[in-house]
Amino acid sequence: MNQLPYFDINTITLISLAVGFLTMMLVVFVIFRLNKINSEDAALGVNKIIQEKVNRQIEELIQQKVEAIFKTASTKVDAEVNQFIADITKLAQAKAGEIAGFVEKAGQEQVHESQFFVANMLSKVEKEVEVYKKNKMIKVDEEIRQIVLSAAREVIGRAISLSEHEDLVSKALERAKKDKIFT
Amino acid sequence: MKQRTQVSKVSEVSEVSKVSNGAGAQEVPGGVGVPDATTIAFKPFENSIYDTHGLLRMMDDLALIERSLFRDKEGPISTKAKDFTTSSIISLFEDLEKTGLEPTSEQKQLKFLKDLEEYLKGLPQVKINLAFAPTDTFLEKLSNQISVVVGRKTLIDLVVNQYLVGGAEFEFRGKISKQTLEDKLGEVLGKLVGVGGSV
Numbered sequence: 382m383n384q385l386p387y388f389d390i391n392t393i394t395l396i397s398l399a400v401g402f403l404t405m406m407l408v409v410f411v412i413f414r415l416n417k418i419n420s421e422d423a424a425l426g427v428n429k430i431i432q433e434k435v436n437r438q439i440e441e442l443i444q445q446k447v448e449a450i451f452k453t454a455s456t457k458v459d460a461e462v463n464q465f466i467a468d469i470t471k472l473a474q475a476k477a478g479e480i481a482g483f484v485e486k487a488g489q490e491q492v493h494e495s496q497f498f499v500a501n502m503l504s505k506v507e508k509e510v511e512v513y514k515k516n517k518m519i520k521v522d523e524e525i526r527q528i529v530l531s532a533a534r535e536v537i538g539r540a541i542s543l544s545e546h547e548d549l550v551s552k553a554l555e556r557a558k559k560d561k562i563f564t
Numbered sequence: 565m566k567q568r569t570q571v572s573k574v575s576e577v578s579e580v581s582k583v584s585n586g587a588g589a590q591e592v593p594g595g596v597g598v599p600d601a602t603t604i605a606f607k608p609f610e611n612s613i614y615d616t617h618g619l620l621r622m623m624d625d626l627a628l629i630e631r632s633l634f635r636d637k638e639g640p641i642s643t644k645a646k647d648f649t650t651s652s653i654i655s656l657f658e659d660l661e662k663t664g665l666e667p668t669s670e671q672k673q674l675k676f677l678k679d680l681e682e683y684l685k686g687l688p689q690v691k692i693n694l695a696f697a698p699t700d701t702f703l704e705k706l707s708n709q710i711s712v713v714v715g716r717k718t719l720i721d722l723v724v725n726q727y728l729v730g731g732a733e734f735e736f737r738g739k740i741s742k743q744t745l746e747d748k749l750g751e752v753l754g755k756l757v758g759v760g761g762s763v
Contacts, residue, residue, distance in 0.1 A: 529756075530749055534746070545730075546698075549743075550694060550706070550731065553733075553741070553744070554710070557732075560741045562740070562741045563690070563714050563736055564713070
């Protein structure tokens with residue numbers, strides 16, 4: 382069995398005192414550090430407050446300036462826009478007058494051309510209708526003639542006897558002789 | 565005067581017209597001129613036909629008779645040809661033999677046949693368009709009448725065209741004489757309807 386080392390009371394007291402002293406020193410040190418930290422923090426807080434105030438003033442100042450600039454610019458822009466609108470309106474009125482003139486002129490030309498075209502077409506169509514009518518009439522006449530001729534052929538052909546045919550041929554021969562086609 | 569040089573639209577060219585030298589006469593043995601013995605010998609053949617159909621028949625018969633020569637037979641053409649044709653042309657040759665105009669040797673007989681063919685081909689032809697089919701008698705009468713005017717035997721090349729209605733159209737050596745009821749009807753209708761021209 383191990384035996385604990387033997388210390389006398391003085392030693393123990395001395396050790397205790399040393400330990401107490403060291404502890405106290407440590408506490409003092411810590412307090413000192415804490416105080417130091419607190420003072421730094423306080424300084425920082427003041428700075429922050431000041432900074433915020435400055436910033437606020439700057440912002441206000443900027444806002445005032447911007448508002449002033451905006452106000453001035455707005456007035457200028459309004460004036461320029463108004464001027465521009467006035468110019469545009471004038472230009473548009475002028476151009477509208479020109480366009481109206483052009484349109485009127487073009488319209489008149491168009492009307493003249495249309496009138497000429499219609500008159501020309503009318504004349505042409507009238508001629509074509511006339512020619513068509515004439516051709517149709519000729520065709521109709523020819524068809525009527527063919528029908529009548531066909532009927533006549535049928536009737537006369539049946540009506541003529543063989544002796545009459547021969548007689549007609551003899552007469553035709555006499556005529557051919559007179560025409561001297563055999564000489 | 566109604567002489568034209570155009571050919572009628574309804575006329576047709578017959579086979580004889582194709583083989584003959586136009587409608588004109590040819591200068592063949594026995595042709596135009598002073599008739600000699602050969603010409604006189606051809607007359608019965610010429611007189612037996614009056615149109616192109618008769619001519620074609622006769623040409624066929626003569627072709628057959630030519631084949632009958634040189635068949636180891638002796639004697640006149642009629643004797644040699646009897647086995648090849650029964651046509652009435654045989655009787656014409658028999659009549660010819662009686663007159664003594666037919667040659668005796670085979671070479672001369674062949675020449676006679678060739679000359680006869682040429683002579684018949686060279687006969688003038690007149691094209692006639694009629695509206696009806698005529699009788700043989702009437703055709704013969706027409707042929708005779710025309711032959712008198714032409715001064716030589718003239719054959720008829722007949723075309724039947726009912727559209728002529730009546731009358732006839734004659735075409736001879738390019739000249740045309742048209743006397744038909746078709747034309748007369750056309751003229752009358754032209755006046756009535758107002759459209760002129762022939763049909």
